[in-house]
Amino acid sequence: MAEYPATIARRVDHEIEIKRSRFLAHLVPVSSVDDADAAIAGIRKEFWDARHNCVAMVTGVSGDQARSSDDGEPSGTAGVPMLEVLRRRGMTDVVAVVTRYFGGVKLGAGGLVRAYGNAVSEALDRAQLVRRRALTHAVIEAPHADAGRIENLLREWASARDAVLADPEYGHAARLGVWAPPDQLAPLAADVAAWSSGALGVEIGETAIVDVAEPLAGRAAGA
Structure with a gap:
């Protein structure tokens, strides 16, 4: 039987805290790139006061469309690790936005990669897969x-x-x-x-x- 990427049934929100920085992961099921853009815009409006709203998204039945954004974090420390989690977990038609409220302690590049990736991974653990x-x-x-x-x-x-x-x-x-x-x-x-x-x-x-x-x-x- 042909295998296709999975998606999620409904929005999931999950928060982790690392060295006083709050990372709020939001996962939203979408049906198109336009739908994904609307979901991202909605979350950025909802959390307008955060320092960063970093994004990873995968769309298409085969998961053939993807993009990510570090939204001001050092290049490659946020969107890419978030996207790698979605890819590794076999997901599509889903947007991940991780909102960060800075806690005053710098995490370094490795710490950011782990934080953003873990936020998405833990949110997926709580999602109902489709x-x-x-x-x-x-x-x-x-x-x-x-x-x-x-x-x-x-x-x-x-x-x-x-x-x-x-x-x-x-x-x-x-x-x-x-x-x-x-x-x-x-x-x-x-x-x-x-x-x-x-x-x-x-x-x-x-x-x-x-x-x-x-x-x-x-x-x-x-x-």
């Missing part, structure tokens, strides 16, 4: 009388096979959809036939990139 996968849409059309039973079986099937249920549609019959890994479509067809004694089949639709949010509980944090 994984992206190439999945294929499949639909089972079932009589209303059988829809509840088939939907329950399909839900159990999806949870065991890294698939995602789609919203059901109800018309003259119930259309029960699932986004499934392509290599699971043949097993799905066989299982649907077994559930219905051969009466029901599977309609195969488009393949698309689907966002799948990870549960917060029990997620291992990487560095």
